[in-house]
Amino acid sequence: MPELPEVETVRRVLAIQLIGKTIQSSIIRYEKMIKRTSVVDFQSRIVGKKVDSISRKGKYLLFHLGIETLVVHLRMEGKFYLKHPEDVWEKHEHLELAFTDGTSLRYHDTRKFGTFELYAPGETFEGGLGEITYEPIDEAFDRQQFIQKVRKSHRPIKAILLDQSVIAGLGNIYVDETLFRAKVHPERRGNTISIKEIEKIATESRLVLEKAVELGGSTIRSYTSSLGVTGRFQNELFVHTHAGEPCPVCQTTILKTRVAGRGTYLCPTCQKRRK
DNA sequence: AACAGACCCTGAGGGC
DNA sequence: TGCCCTCAGGGTCTGT
Numbered sequence: 001m002p003e004l005p006e007v008e009t010v011r012r013v014l015a016i017q018l019i020g021k022t023i024q025s026s027i028i029r030y031e032k033m034i035k036r037t038s039v040v041d042f043q044s045r046i047v048g049k050k051v052d053s054i055s056r057k058g059k060y061l062l063f064h065l066g067i068e069t070l071v072v073h074l075r076m077e078g079k080f081y082l083k084h085p086e087d088v089w090e091k092h093e094h095l096e097l098a099f100t101d102g103t104s105l106r107y108h109d110t111r112k113f114g115t116f117e118l119y120a121p122g123e124t125f126e127g128g129l130g131e132i133t134y135e136p137i138d139e140a141f142d143r144q145q146f147i148q149k150v151r152k153s154h155r156p157i158k159a160i161l162l163d164q165s166v167i168a169g170l171g172n173i174y175v176d177e178t179l180f181r182a183k184v185h186p187e188r189r190g191n192t193i194s195i196k197e198i199e200k201i202a203t204e205s206r207l208v209l210e211k212a213v214e215l216g217g218s219t220i221r222s223y224t225s226s227l228g229v230t231g232r233f234q235n236e237l238f239v240h241t242h243a244g245e246p247c248p249v250c251q252t253t254i255l256k257t258r259v260a261g262r263g264t265y266l267c268p269t270c271q272k273r274r275k
Numbered sequence: 276a277a278c279a280g281a282c283c284c285t286g287a288g289g290g291c
Numbered sequence: 292t293g294c295c296c297t298c299a300g301g302g303t304c305t306g307t
């Protein structure tokens with residue numbers, strides 16, 4: 001499940017592979033992936049456009065195609081492969097962009113959750129990120145505003161950290177790791193967490209994401225030969241996916257529970273319910 | 276306004 | 292062996 005580090009890794013590989021290429025045609029085999037515009041509109045607007053650059057906002061990939069911006073979210077299983085139009089279509093491949101140089105980009109998504117959206121100039125992309133994107137690794141990250149948002153919320157801190165309008169880029173894996181490193185129990189309500197602890201959360205989230213980006217993200221499912229998605233950060237995970245094993249800090253058995261509707265890993269000794 | 280829950284979708288894994 | 296059921300999950304939409 002790609003989170004910020006995985007998406008950033010994919011972005012870097014795609015940038016090397018695709019910048020400068022011009023889209024000659026496209027094939028869309030699963031139309032529900034295309035949001036905002038009709039499929040016909042989508043296809044006619046991207047044809048002939050050149051990939052100028054590829055950027056990222058939280059977990060969203062932004063393909064800058066001249067005056068158009070193609071915004072892609074991989075959700076849990078989305079993957080890109082560089083192929084050729086004549087290649088046989090694999091199961092779960094739903095879309096292809098064919099370029100004028102004879103190569104093509106295939107999109108593979110087992111669960112069909114990924115989305116493709118086209119934005120024209122003047123159409124603002126917010127994409128569930130709220131008015132501003134707060135990535136903890138971004139220089140513009142507003143720590144004070146983050147503290148205020150956490151302090152005024154009565155939700156469990158895990159739910160708050162998964163909310164992309166509060167802090168962008170964290171998903172289930174990195175929230176668990178951040179809270180473990182900050183020694184905060186995932187069920188604690190935002191308004192019960194001290195400013196010092198929230199600062200620790202902000203710091204740890206940044207360190208976790210930076211390290212994960214450096215290692216190319218985490219590979220939890222076995223992605224094979226997909227562009228970019230074979231990271232090494234899974235070796236750095238302290239609690240996520242380690243239920244039943246000893247905590248690396250205190251040897252207490254790591255628990256798996258459910259918080260905010262998500263599978264959640266934690267150390268009950270290091271992460272106290274109360275301060 | 277804030278928050279909880281359903282929904283989208285398919286494969287994996289457990290139970291029988 | 293194989294069928295049925297449940298679960299997983301990010302973001303959006305709907306309901307309270």
